[in-house]
Amino acid sequence: MEQKRRTRIVDLLKTSEIGQQTNVKGWVRTKRGNKHVNFIALNDGSCIHNLQIVVDVPNFDEELLKRITTGASVSIIGEICESTGSGQKVEIQAKEIEILGDCDVDKYPLQPKKHSLEFLREIAHLRFRTNTFGAIARVRHSMIFAVHEFFTKKGFLNIHTPIITASDAEGAGEMFKVTTLDLDNTPKTEEGQIDYSKDFFGKATNLTVSGQLEGELAALAMGEIYTFGPTFRAENSNTTRHLSEFWMIEPEMAFYNLDDNMDLAEEFLKYLIKYALDNCSDDLKFLSQRLQEEEKNKKADERSMELIEKLEFVLAHDFIRLTYSEAIDILKNSKPNKKGKFKYPITGFGSDLQSEHERFLVEKHFKKPVILTDYPKDIKAFYMKLNDDGNTVRAMDVLFPQIGEIIGGSQREDSLEKLTGRMKEMDIPEEEMWWYLDTRRFGSVEHSGFGLGFERMMLFVTGMGNIRDVIPFPRAPKTAEF
Template structure:
């Protein structure tokens, strides 16, 4: 007999009367007075369980009657069309092997009922057993695969950029430090400062906030590249939009400008949404029942919507003229807060908004200075209900301008010597962006808290698992 996934049965990939094996966990059990029981089994491939008919002629039927939600089993049986109207298929079992019992069933936290997301965050190691988290996980997988597929089709090369770094890509200083020092015996210099020469790398080291800088070095030889992996921000932000560890897609392209990467970013977003609608229809149907009734229409409309393009200065003008009472004062030079982003998106009829040309003071040192000397060729893309999901820019390819920006921000150009080399040796105009993966999943699923969209969230004062 072949082991099959339940999703293959529902997608009609298995023939009626085939002998099959299903491996999974008990979702529900019903005992009939007619000498048999019904077991609902799930295996993680879909949110729809498979009904198993267990006759009392089974050698271990007495044990089967003791099964509770969460117990694991291996079922050998025959696939048939169901005689009931609640499901299309069912499996008549010839053998059921019990592989795992639930100790103290009364205390099992993932019972067959609806659990709040707040509760599930306290059970991160078990919450994937719920339908909702299973749905999110399968959509997350689909989105990740589609990003790789899109970029591969466009001849972008995947580069595994390092997670450990010695420099701050954003220039904010909000990084997690790495060290092998015994904190009770930290070596010091004569002036009392930490002697990092005795640490593992012989210098200060951190978890990266972005793979961009190292990715640029490959863009300056392979032209079109990307990286996709975890990044780390030590911001003290305990909000529904922030994680200390999150995933980011970063794309870099040589011989390109802001217009090129805006087009690319929009194309990627629409490609991914289209793939999800095609390949995750079971999951979309589930979310439409329990999270967002309009999810399918919302995603379908996204595919045909034009993104609004607007300069930062015009955004500020709209905010200043609005009658909205913002908590944060609006002025030219303000870094837009979520309340401002939300208003701008609603101002443009809840369509995606592309904001360009920010004041240089708001952006990182590597962004290309515009001819006005005050703004940089930067872009943020805002989505309804999410806010910023993509941030990018043209990269400063002129070495003198880059040196000046490093100096303005108080950064030591010696720390960026190799980055400056890219401008010394065959410099080219190039651009890139970063896409917040969990925020994209939030937009697709309609769930607003990124803690629910990553398997094991790391946030301020939250490091349980």
């Protein structure tokens, strides 16, 4: 085959160079036709759309054409022609065809038919080749780029925080241990405990659950920073909302109070959504149609809001801001609570809000995204700034339709005395956190930050229902394939 520079399908479909010769390469989605003409639907991953290749059968070797099956990879040189079919303006009249890689079609699991998402999770090494997962991968890339663009435009520095850590930022205790000790013959102390002084780092270490604490160290010198890295939780949870390995975006800002923090979170979320609408329209249209098809047998009031309409809904509204106490009053007096419809009834101040409560506030009561503030200190982390009432902290959670909490953050406690007091209450040893406490000893300032679970954002932007479908290779209990 004559060597010619490859053109991506996404670029070809925009071209007006009718009559020009071009070279396309990709994977065959389908082949149909008769003894006179074949039509190949070719996709190279650059966009949701396939390119139609028209093959005049008499011009090609019969054995070659038999090898063009679903899943095979091919290189085609041909002429760009106006398409006579609907859907796209150009197609390729094939002049030369080369099979780059044959596909054993009898064993190929991605036949041209509808496959369940559960089945596709079992073949995650191939699911990128489907329209759904190709679209998700492209949207995910765009969202990653938009995160970095947003913070770079605002003058933030990207900081790489450690993946291996000796601290537990959330106090959750459900962490993956990192060790080089021989698990069949672990060294023990005189008390019979594992002797971590013999381990690689000389102490017990884990995979991080958050880059926040180290992020604060950087912010209290550099001003405004953000982290974007993998985080890990060893929580034995098999829900559609939990992963064992996921990505977190965590900005930390010196000289920011809670109001500044809320302003930034709202601006950030709207920036990401607008970027998706502006740059991923074809993929979002496809994902919207997929969702509507999936929910067509549901009752009208059980169906999700149309995807693009839902994204525009967030852009169109200022987020409602109210305190946890105000939210509890609304929920306590709501019809679902009074009629026993909530799985977790709201009894009053101190109730831990569940997804059903968060979604009620957003979808039924306010019909807008909501930011809740000033939670009881007993249900929040040690580092959140104590309010003057002594009972609540300067926390904030951003609540979205269909997702519930999408961002969690707070103004951080800048008083050394109050911070050490909270640590005593929660049995967090000061000697292990000496480096964190030093930032309050040496020029402490008002500062704030938040965390956005990237996969939760991806669920919202793509309309997918299971978090394992918005990360390329999900890690969850009993799931570490690929």
